[in-house]
Amino acid sequence: MQLLDGRVASKAVKEQLKAEVEKIVATGARAPHLAVILVGNNGASETYVASKVKTCAEIGYQSTMVRRDLDITEADLLAEIQKLNKDQSVDGILVQLPLPKHISEQKVIAAIDPTKDVDGFHPVSAGNLTLGMPTFIPATPYGIMLMLEHYQIPTKGKHAVVIGRSNIVGRPMSILLSGNNPYGNCTVTLCHSHTPNLQDICLQADIIVAALGRPGFVQPEMVKDGAIIIDVGITRVEDATAKKGYRIKGDVDFEAVAPKSSYITPVPGGVGLMTIAGLLKNTLVAYENRQEDLRR
Numbered sequence: 001m002q003l004l005d006g007r008v009a010s011k012a013v014k015e016q017l018k019a020e021v022e023k024i025v026a027t028g029a030r031a032p033h034l035a036v037i038l039v040g041n042n043g044a045s046e047t048y049v050a051s052k053v054k055t056c057a058e059i060g061y062q063s064t065m066v067r068r069d070l071d072i073t074e075a076d077l078l079a080e081i082q083k084l085n086k087d088q089s090v091d092g093i094l095v096q097l098p099l100p101k102h103i104s105e106q107k108v109i110a111a112i113d114p115t116k117d118v119d120g121f122h123p124v125s126a127g128n129l130t131l132g133m134p135t136f137i138p139a140t141p142y143g144i145m146l147m148l149e150h151y152q153i154p155t156k157g158k159h160a161v162v163i164g165r166s167n168i169v170g171r172p173m174s175i176l177l178s179g180n181n182p183y184g185n186c187t188v189t190l191c192h193s194h195t196p197n198l199q200d201i202c203l204q205a206d207i208i209v210a211a212l213g214r215p216g217f218v219q220p221e222m223v224k225d226g227a228i229i230i231d232v233g234i235t236r237v238e239d240a241t242a243k244k245g246y247r248i249k250g251d252v253d254f255e256a257v258a259p260k261s262s263y264i265t266p267v268p269g270g271v272g273l274m275t276i277a278g279l280l281k282n283t284l285v286a287y288e289n290r291q292e293d294l295r296r
């Protein structure tokens with residue numbers, strides 16, 4: 001079993017991005033700029049946003065954090081997005097999800113200028129991804145592809161089982177793994193909460209991507225010997241012995257499954273770190289596209 005270490009793989013991506021930014025700034029140009037909107041004070045969202053902003057600083061990006069109260073109206077949030085859409089100094093816009101129930105996530109995502117959609121959730125980005133055209137790939141599936149690339153894991157002809165069909169993880173992951181690209185060309189089975197015989201399907205998998213949000217769901221009896229295991233799950237599980245009162249658990253029972261696997265991602269320290277790497281790569285592309293447009 002080899003660990004797919006998100007710290008190692010994300011460090012490599014960040015170093016590459018940092019070197020790119022240094023080159024850009026040395027020419028006298030401004031650095032790429034990511035704007036993050038955070039509504040309310042959900043603990044997990046605060047943590048994610050803080051680490052995105054911190055990583056921007058580490059690699060030399062500019063970042064702006066827009067904080068709004070939980071009771072912001074949908075109209076006011078849409079107006080904030082329009083402001084950032086028009087701001088020529090902003091390359092990427094990210095609205096941290098989830099949003100409060102009175103705000104339509106779909107409307108908010110659709111309001112982001114597709115050229116600044118670094119989270120890759122806009123219908124234009126999703127359409128391009130489906131057609132295999134250049135686009136912003138949702139950060140988590142993109143991060144997983146970067147992880148496969150870092151460890152040079154061959155995927156061609158393999159059977160990949162993706163558990164979970166969300167628009168931000170499972171579905172785009174299934175599209176990428178089935179696509180005609182260097183770390184794709186898999187035969188993909190996309191499973192969800194209505195899939196019968198999940199264990200039988202998983203037992204046929206060369207690659208399992210678990211993205212359902214149920215801690216410890218994937219057990220060794222679901223895994224064939226030598227399978228590659230990618231654990232996307234992040235759930236806070238209460239634990240009185242932990243400093244914070246909780247622990248982060250993945251969707252895979254790591255201790256039990258690891259000995260059967262050929263490669264496995266840990267949680268924490270796996271896919272989560274790659275997600276930020278994917279987001280920052282998208283932001284550089286948004287920046288470069290914008291500069292290219294200005295030159296035209």
Ligand code: NAD
Binds near residue numbers: 192214271
């Ligand atoms: P979601 O709730 O939107 O979707 C969950 C999916 O799992 C659904 O499609 C559902 O049909 C499926 N599912 C639920 N129970 C199932 C079962 N028993 N059998 C088969 N399928 C089942 O979740 P999401 O936003 O895709 O997130 C999934 C997990 O990944 C969560 O733990 C989330 O916190 C985590 N996540 C991690 C990152 C990261 O950076 N590592 C990013 C996004 C989400």
